[in-house]
Amino acid sequence: MEATLTLPGSKSYTHRALVAAALAQGESILSNALQAEDTELTAQALVRLGAGIRWQETAIWVQGTGGRWAPVTDPLHLGNSGTSMRFLTALTALGQGKYVLTGSDRLCQRPMGELLEALGQLGVSAVSERGDGCPPVLVQGGLSGGRARLSGAISSQYLSALLFIGPLAPQGAEIEITGELVSRPYVDLTLEVLRDFGISYYREGYRYFQLPGGQRYLPQDYEIEADASNASYFWAAAALTGGRVTITNLSLDSCQGDVDFLAVLARMGCHLSTSPAGLTVAGGPLRGIEVNMANMPDLVPTLAVAAAFAQGDTVITGVSHLRHKESDRLAAVAAELGKMGVKARDTDDGLIITGGRPQGAQIETYQDHRLAMSFAVAGLKVPGVVIRDSDCVAKSFPDFWEYLEKLR
Helix, strand or coil: CEECCCCCCCCHHHHHHHHHHHHCCCEEEEEECCCCCCHHHHHHHHHHCCEEEECCCEEEEECCCCCCCCCCCCCCCCCCCCCHHHHHHHHHHHHCEEEEECCCCCCHHHHHHHHHHHHCCCCEEEEEECCCCCCCHHHEEECCCEEECCCCCCCCHHHHHHHHHHHHCCCEEEECCCCCCCCHHHHHHHHHHHHCCCCCCEECCCCEEEEEECCCCCCEECCCCEHHHHHHHHHHHHHCCCEEEECCCCCCCCCCCHHHHHHHHHHHHEEEEEEEEEEEEEECCEEECCEEEECHHHHHHHHHHHHHHHCEEEEECCCCHHCCCCCCHHHEEEEEEEECEEEEECCCCCCCCCCCCCCCCCCCCCCCCCHHHHHHHHHCCCCEECCCCHHHHCCCCCHHHHHHHHCC
């Protein structure tokens, strides 16, 4: 197998660029943006808040509001998008009046308490309607600013959400992280987008962030690179089959933490190369490794599937927060690998997988897009892999099956 692919834009960058462009005063153009369920949910909510948004193929025209939101009487429904929920909860603090944010049954089980508490410290009334720290949430607009504290142990999206609104707070914002921040590269993406849209800030590592108040977002023509999370499935396909896959629109200079998956595959036995054509993975015999995936949590299912075909044990650590994703990803991955005859168990903060000879099986996706795409890669190596509810990939990569077919 040998393939060269140009992938759709990054979901993480698209979310963030949509937010920054909607907060700017004037028109921005976002090129190579990802049109998927999650990014459309963010865009739809921003439109209801007063932004003008128009999609044209892979470009988005955004007419920003300068951070002045329209009142919204009906709830903002954010489907199963955790990113949309965390970001919009903070963004509505810039508005006037009350905003209700809700979503799917699974989204309404995902924790939000730490973000709501931090917003309270910045002068915002933000509460869980059921009192359990989960959506639906009720936000009373009227951000003043000040100092907030977060542990950072559950989601980096809480911090990113506060970083977006801090520059528009009259008093600005200071944010202190009291513990070990998970998913740090996603904060780097947020800070990169802030800088690109004209926002200044001061930071001390991942412990302290200061955002002077009274700033303005500036409209931009903004190009979005390929999604490194989605690239991982095709690089893993090369790893399993001994083939070669090149992704043309990504570089090692990317701020996306998931680009570091290339180094993980290299440790497992793959050969990597970079050229003007793109980033290439060539597969080889795979061996088990020990790896902390705290900075690449979304790629744990991809790595787990590759580990199923490796010789020896693969020990994954640092990802206890994966139990709060679209599914309990640790338990779900272990269960589905077990169906394929692979010895796998979830631990307090990860997985232990003993490679072997996986067999075909019917894979339950738990309506989790990353499980569907990861286990689909196994089907390139062994027959009889059936992915249930395969349409769930529309959450982040609607054209996934067409791209996977190109590898065949």
